[in-house]
Amino acid sequence: MSRTIPARRGRPSAAPLPQRRISFSLRLKRISRAWQLYVLLAPALVYILVFKYWPMYGVQIAFKNYNPAEGFTDSPWVGLTHFIRFVNSYQFGQVLGNTLWIAVLGLLVAFPIPIILALLVNQLQSERFKKFTQTVLYSPAFISTVVVVGIMFVVLSPRSGLVNNAIQLAGGEPIFFMGSAEWFRPIYVISDVWQNAGFSMIVYLAALAAIDPALHDAAKVDGASKLQRIRHIDLPGIMPVVTILFILAIGNLLNVGFEKALLMQTPLNLSSSEIIQTYVYHAGLQQAQFSYSAAIGLFNSVLNLALLLFFNTVARRANQATLW
Amino acid sequence: MSLKTSPVNIDTPNRNVSPARPRPTLRDRYGDRAFNIAATAILLLSILAVVYPLYFIVIASVSDPNAIYEGKVWLFPSGVTLEGYQRIFADSRIWNGLGNTVIYTVLGTAISVTTILCGAYALSRKDMPGRKILMLLFVITMFFDGGLITKYLVVRDLGMLNTVWAVVLPGAVGVWNLIIARSFFEHTIPNELREAAQMDGATDFKFFFKMVLPLSKPLIMLMVMIHVVAQWNSFFDALIFLNDDSKYPLQLVLRNILIQSDVSSTGTTGGDIQSYAAAQRIAELTKYAMIVVSSLPLMIALPFMQKHFTKGAMIGAVK
Incomplete structure (x- = not known):
């Protein structure tokens, strides 16, 4: 015991002792000395409290019947009803x-x-x-999602699209890419690679x-x-x-x-x-x-x-x- | 550093080299050459795959729509016309959307960057009591969030629906950006500098604004660019929080015209089949031109931004 303490004291600027050893008043003093840092942090903190934690608190409506007049807190509880309805839908x-x-x-x-x-x-x-x-x-990462999807619609258009023109040139039948369920996944993934890879x-x-x-x-x-x-x-x-x-x-x-x-x-x-x-x-x-x-x-x-x-x-x- | 194969290897026939002892043999060098050719070919094809659709959009935007229908437009525009662009520049929705986007982008970027820089600096200070708990509060939100519906209800309860604030505030602070900024401060602002400044009586505010910010120009540039690009390209918050057309940002206007095929403002609706066909033709042409016009600002700025984004990837990788 007495062996370790001098060694620690000997280190230069070894201020960070375990928290509990610091007296309450000293801690208060440190906090008040750092008040300007808290002011700098305040906007970001307020932001996450309002736009992240408040919605998280509001998640309780998943177990309630939300009613705008009663808000998050006072709407009546209904347990897992909504989850059951979703799973059974x-x-x-x-x-x-x-x-x-x-x-x-x-x-x-x-x-x-x-x-x-x-x-x-x-x-x-x-x-x-x-x-x-x-x-x-x-x-392409700088092109907006809206424009990328817009490009899909024009390039894959069955009447005038580039891809269908090529297919027809090769003797194939035009495909209505954006209007078919089978093509959704390939187009989705390929465009993702195209834009973000x-x-x-x-x-x-x-x-x-x-x-x-x-x-x-x-x-x-x-x-x-x-x-x-x-x-x-x-x-x-x-x-x-x-x-x-x-x-x-x-x-x-x-x-x-x-x-x-x-x-x-x-x-x-x-x-x-x-x-x-x-x-x-x-x-x-x-x-x-x-x-x-x-x-x-x-x-x-x-x-x-x-x-x-x-x-x-x-x-x-x-x-x-x-x-x- | 010159590690080119010594002439001995070229003179000695390869079959004399025992396969158990790998040396830079001719076969290996052929292998490397084959690899180089394959790698270059793959990359050239990738470049083509990225560039050609964009190039096609540009030439199609100045081509006669009939030529596109007939599949005549491949490498060069055909029947050059600027009608599409004329239509766009005459369309008040586009101008209005552009104006809104500029306002949202400037305001949103200013709010986000200020909040992130100040917050990240405070979190980078190891001597701020409670730093770990506060950081944890931010990190948690990366892995769990309340979801779309509750976010919408909160914005509604705040009375922000259909106002500018609903577009610029709900997504203002990305925790990932905050972490990048924090690690930048941790790595570039030496503690000694702060101690020296404090010795001279500088407060935290003074140190942050007079010393830290001027030393953090690359970070500030990166943050500004990330937010300009994100805000310029965003549409979803506007879609759910705004219901007044006149407040729509450009991307939402584009979505309505490009994707929902809302051609109402191209004039000749109703009427006979011929004018309907004409309207259709113009609508197609306008779409190509619209894609070009809306992407152009960022594409022009790209070479300028590239340097900063690459640096940003480095900052992020340092983490």
């Missing part, structure tokens, strides 16, 4: 299935492509071609740039080919970033792309384009079934959180980088 299977389909397909296709692109771009010899490729590939690539390029060039030099001396170096140096080098981004992607699995799905919806493709969140939008804001749709939204959030926790645990078990 005929849309449940379809909406959940559509959501998972898009999410999983998006993850399988759209997640690896930026990694592959980054590995390829990183191997380019010419700095100028590298820069050029990077700029071109990520430019280049931008996601940048993070991986940054991670690749941080790899020690000496590793590559040593491997070259040993006669490793480019492919071997990618496999044994580049990939392991960016693995922590890949894992973290994968977990984050899982965490957002059921949230992403809601706006695009909503924009891409037509009455004809609804059977594959209606996902949980568009359903919440239709039932909640267009039909004013607030409690019912809040319950569905909560179902979505909880499912999402469960997926995130699950994969974070898996990553930790596998000794990979984790979020916390």
Whole structure:
């Protein structure tokens, strides 16, 4: 005991002693000395309290019959009624299935492509071609979702669209892409890759740039080919970033792309384009079934959180980088 | 650094090299060359896949719609006309939407960037009591939120429906951006600097505004750009919170015209089939032109913004 204390005291500026040792008045003094920092933090804090925590508090309406006159707190409790109604509704299977389909397909296709692109771009010899490729590939990220969906509608139009003109030129029959349920998922995923792969690539390029060039030099001396170096140096080098981004992607699995799905919806493709969140939008804001749709939204959030926790645990078990 | 294969390898026939000892053999170098060719080909195809649709939209916007119907427009515009652009510039909805977007973008960016910079700086200060708990409050919101419906009800209870505030406030602070800003401050503002300033009697306010902000220009640029792009491109908050057409931002106007195919303002509705066909033709033409006009501002700014975004990816990666 007496051994350790002098050692600690001896360290310069070893002020942060365990909190409980600090007397109440000293703590008050510290807090009051930092008042200007709290003032700086205040707007952000007020923001999350009002726009994040108040809605979270309001989630209780999922278990109530929300009535605008009574507000979040005073509306009568109804337990799990809304959840049961959703699970038993005929849309449940379809909406959940559509959501998972898009999410999983998006993850399988759209997640690896930026990694592959980054590995390829990183191997380019010419700095100028590298820069050029990077700029071109990520430019679509600056186009709005509305415009991207607008482009889909004109380019895929059955009468005048570019794609159908090409199909007809090759002797095929024009396809009504935006009006068919089978085409919704492919178009959704391909356009996602088209718009976002280049931008996601940048993070991986940054991670690749941080790899020690000496590793590559040593491997070259040993006669490793480019492919071997990618496999044994580049990939392991960016693995922590890949894992973290994968977990984050899982965490957002059921949230992403809601706006695009909503924009891409037509009455004809609804059977594959209606996902949980568009359903919440239709039932909640267009039909004013607030409690019912809040319950569905909560179902979505909880499912999402469960997926995130699950994969974070898996990553930790596998000794990979984790979020916390 | 020159690790080119020594001449010995070229002189010695490859079959003499035992396969057990990998050395830079000719075959390997052919392998690398094949890899280079394949990589370049894949990237060129990707570039083409990104650029061609955009290029097509541009040439289609100045082409005769009939030529597009007939599939004559592939590489060059055909029957050049600027009618589409004339229509757009005569359409008051577009101008009005553009005006609204500019207002929302300026106001929204100012609010977001100020809030984020101030908040992130406070959170970057290790000597602020309660820092960990406060940070946790922010991080939690990344993983769980109340959902669309309750957000809508809160905005409604605040009396913000159909006002500017409903567009600029509900999404003002992204926690991810806050974390990027915080780690920027943690890594670029040395503690010694603050201690020296405090010694000279500078308050936290003074230090933040006079020292920290001038040292954080790359971060400020990044934050401004992230928010300008996001606000310029957003439509959803406007869709759910605004119900007055005259307040619609450009993206919402575009959505109504491009996607919902609302051609009402192109004039000749009703009437005979011929004028209907003409209206249809103009509507198609206008769509292409509209895509070009609405994306142009950000595309022009892109080369200028690129540097900052790449830096931003670095800041984010430092985390």
